[in-house]
Amino acid sequence: MTLEEGKQRFIQSWGTLGSNWGINRTMAQIHALLLIAPQSMCAEDIRTELNISMGNANMNLRALIDWGLVYKELKPGERKEYFVAEKDMWVVIRQIITHRKKKELEPMIRVLDEVAGVQEVCTESEEFCKVVRDLQLFSNKADSALDTLVRSDSNWFVGTFMKMIK
Amino acid sequence: MTLEEGKQRFIQSWGTLGSNWGINRTMAQIHALLLIAPQSMCAEDIRTELNISMGNANMNLRALIDWGLVYKELKPGERKEYFVAEKDMWVVIRQIITHRKKKELEPMIRVLDEVAGVQEVCTESEEFCKVVRDLQLFSNKADSALDTLVRSDSNWFVGTFMKMIK
DNA sequence: TACTGATTTCAATCAGTATTGAAAGTATTG
DNA sequence: CAATACTTTCAATACTGATTGAAATCAGTA
Known part of the structure; x- marks a missing residue:
């Protein structure tokens, strides 16, 4: 080529x-x-x-x-x-993650917090709140994981993080 | 509410x-x-x-x-x-990750592999290949990280993985 | 087999984004 | 200051992908 x-x-x-x-x-x-x-x-x-x-x-x-x-x-x-x-790929990736997180994850977390206020008074509302709580658990975890990722440096990511996850 | x-x-x-x-x-x-x-x-x-x-x-x-x-x-x-x-949020999230990976990450990896074939014969081609190699490094890492994530179970994710990244 | 209720398909239409290009704006130069 | 070189804005237009609804198909039932 x-x-x-x-x-x-x-x-x-x-x-x-x-x-x-x-x-x-x-x-x-x-x-x-x-x-x-x-x-x-x-x-x-x-x-x-x-x-x-x-x-x-x-x-x-x-x-x-x-x-x-x-x-x-x-x-x-x-x-x-x-x-x-910007030619430093780690910086590039960090910026992209930051922007996509802001657009995709954070609005979701805000909505979940809002609707978490529903009272559990019947089967239907119990089901609803359960789903919301489950989603909150994962989205908050993902949020802090991404924060950590963005704050960390390239070597840490490529080295430590990748070894951990293997 | x-x-x-x-x-x-x-x-x-x-x-x-x-x-x-x-x-x-x-x-x-x-x-x-x-x-x-x-x-x-x-x-x-x-x-x-x-x-x-x-x-x-x-x-x-x-x-x-x-x-x-x-x-x-x-x-x-x-x-x-x-x-x-599907009400198990871990399954839901895994499915979403799998599909988005297929749509967003895998095509990118394929293109990078394709264009990695360019010969380094001048400043311009050297620059080009360097960028491609950097991108390959990160996208391959991300690919295996997501594979691991998808293969792992919910408890591992919420427990171990989250402790590691903190 | 013909009928009925449910599902699927698909060409036409619609809505939301991206793109254009002309006009307005800004800054530098002589 | 006026001319020039470049940048920004924005209303009009074009594109792309989502949605509709009517027609075709399918699967039970009598």
Whole structure:
């Protein structure tokens, strides 16, 4: 496989993957492109490489910056902005986990806490509360597990954690 | 909060959550409804409770059965099918992890393996291969971690694993 | 076999997101 | 300050995937 084929395949797949992941396709593609770029790129470079509109590129670059996956880079003497991806994969993964946790797990925990207030006065409400309690148990555990994971460093994850779980 | 309010809140939220999760809204709502139902329900019960069409109910029930989250139940002397949710939360979570892993992680691993074949002959290809290798490292680790998690039992998860990670 | 009630399928439609592109905004330069 | 180079916004549009409902299919029953 040539570099050009590999790049194309990687960018396209990252985009598709992104969508099965709740992340929008263009955002994932820009991320892929910057990840494998040996140096920073400007909006125009990205726009032409991916064949997307200015507006789209801009919005998704901002989202990536917001996620902490891409940084702006200003070149001295140049007016336009350049962009670089965070290349430390452990940081990348941590940011993704943090964002997905916020979007997927935390709202669930809030809802469970809310509905946990139902009084157990009949078979139906007992069943309801039991389900809610079970879900709370697991979601709180998952929440703290992910917190620990995010706070820990790469070596700990790859080394200790993985040995433990084997 | 009354039972009725709690139920509504739970079902609606589970639906919304479902969509930030890559799971379709109706599928998540049906699942929520069956989870908290004290006994099995038929398609018509579900249809009226959630105000959805026959076709929709049928398709999503099928998907839930496919995910191993809901079972058919045949009542003797009754022609129509009833449905019950898997109530063991550990099983539920395992099934969800298994399915999401298949949809989100495994395709990524396949793509990485494919593009890992690029020859390192210049700065650009070196950068590319480095990124791919880093991603492979983490995705393979995550893959085996999730396998272990899915194979392990509830007590181990809640007990041992959680103590380790604390 | 014909009838009935239940389930499944699928083309048409709908709704929610993503994308575009033109217009407005901002900052730098001479 | 006006021109230029770039960035951001946002209403209109296009896409994608979810949903409907009518028709087809299936399975018991008489």
